[in-house]
Amino acid sequence: MRVCTLGSGSAGNATLVEAPGGWLLVDAGFSWRELRRRAARMGLSVDGATTLLITHEHTDHVRGLASLLRRGVQVWASPGTLRALGIQGRPLTGPEEILGLTVRPFRVLHDAAEPLGFRLELDGTSLVLATDLGLVTEEVQGALAGATAAILEANHDLTLLLGGPYPWHLKMRILGPKGHLANDATGQALAPLAGQGLKAAFLAHISQENNTPALALETVARALGDWEGRLYLTYPDRPSSVLSLT
Numbered sequence: 224m225r226v227c228t229l230g231s232g233s234a235g236n237a238t239l240v241e242a243p244g245g246w247l248l249v250d251a252g253f254s255w256r257e258l259r260r261r262a263a264r265m266g267l268s269v270d271g272a273t274t275l276l277i278t279h280e281h282t283d284h285v286r287g288l289a290s291l292l293r294r295g296v297q298v299w300a301s302p303g304t305l306r307a308l309g310i311q312g313r314p315l316t317g318p319e320e321i322l323g324l325t326v327r328p329f330r331v332l333h334d335a336a337e338p339l340g341f342r343l344e345l346d347g348t349s350l351v352l353a354t355d356l357g358l359v360t361e362e363v364q365g366a367l368a369g370a371t372a373a374i375l376e377a378n379h380d381l382t383l384l385l386g387g388p389y390p391w392h393l394k395m396r397i398l399g400p401k402g403h404l405a406n407d408a409t410g411q412a413l414a415p416l417a418g419q420g421l422k423a424a425f426l427a428h429i430s431q432e433n434n435t436p437a438l439a440l441e442t443v444a445r446a447l448g449d450w451e452g453r454l455y456l457t458y459p460d461r462p463s464s465v466l467s468l469t
Contacts, residue, residue, distance in 0.1 A: 224324070224345050224468040228374060229253065229261040231427040232459030236284050236354060238374060239267055240343060243323030246272040248296075249341060249352055251287035255294075258287055261462045273297060274322055276315070279335035279355060280307040301328065303337025315339065329366040331356040334401040342366050348468045350374070354427045357402035359412040367412060369419050371468055374457075375412060377426040377443060378403035379433035387433050403428065406439050410446025417450035423466055425455045 225241040235252030239262055246269065251258065255269075262269045275291055277300035278284055285308065292298065298305075298312035299321065305312045318327045325344040332338075333355045340353035340363065351367050352374040367373060384394055384405075397403050404412075413424055426439045436456050444454060457463045 224343070224348060224350065225465055226350055226372070226374075226468065227262070227265050227267060227465045228425055228427065228457040228463040229258060230459060230462065231354065231457035232429065232431065233283055234459045235286060236278075236428070237261075237287070238352060239269060239272070240324075240350065242321070242343075243345070245274070245322050247322050247324070247343075248272050248275045248291070250278055250284040250354075251275055251291055252283045252285065254287050255290035265462050265465050267465070274299065276300070276321075276326065276341055277304055277308075277312075278331075278340065278352075279333060279338035280304050281335060281355070284355075299326070301337040301339050304335070304339070307336040327366070329353075329362050330360075331363060332358045332360060332401050334396070340366060342370070345468075350468060356404060357398075358400040359404070359408060364412060364415075367416055370416060370421055372423040372425075372466060373413065373416070373421065374425040374427050375409055376404045376428040377406050377409040377434070377439040378428050379405050379430045380435070380438045380442070381405050381407065383435075383438070384430075384433040389432070397433075403430075406434065406442035407446075409439075410443040413443060414446045414448070417447050417452070421450070422452045422468075423455060424452065425457050425463060425466075427457045429457065429459075431459065
């Protein structure tokens with residue numbers, strides 16, 4: 224299993240995962256042309272992608288959905304997300320075998336119809352993805368437990384957010400339980416995993432206004448202490464490193 228986040232942030236979100244049965248997309252927040260360009264930059268291809276998992280219906284996660292549907296890509300999402308998008312798709316209500324991976328959905332708190340995170344498992348290896356959530360619930364922490372790698376939101380630094388230019392109502396939305404995770408919360412969620420086999424973590428959805436990559440890395444690394452794994456950044460304008468989980 225290989226993974227590359229093609230882009231992460233308010234401008235668009237998409238992650239490409241190599242499964243035994245082919246390439247799997249998690250979210251499609253960019254046009255088809257842009258998805259192809261970003262994948263090619265890392266020596267990958269979305270042309271053979273047959274399956275799309277959607278976390279929720281916000282535009283920055285589904286901007287490329289129409290073009291993928293025209294190409295016959297099979298879409299999986301929660302029933303609430305499918306209804307919100309007005310498409311048929313395959314309802315994801317429990318564990319499913321998809322392209323040779325075991326996909327375990329879990330609920331996250333976000334201001335969407337029925338948002339999900341995903342745990343993808345293969346031969347004892349697991350990747351957990353949760354990129355838009357305001358609170359790490361017991362269910363989310365349980366999904367993270369024992370993960371080999373995680374893609375977890377580190378959206379904002381509290382001081383930068385509170386002192387920044389956003390109107391107060393937007394700051395309160397971000398800080399609320401259905402908003403976005405602060406760097407500190409991300410570090411606290413990942414810290415227990417350091418002794419459970421976690422090898423790598425991607426920091427996702429880093430705000431360009433209320434955070435910096437350096438702050439996100441520093442805060443999370445401090446929480447992880449002497450962990451011997453590796454932290455990776457994701458970017459709004461380019462793909463991340465490609466990580467092999469074999």
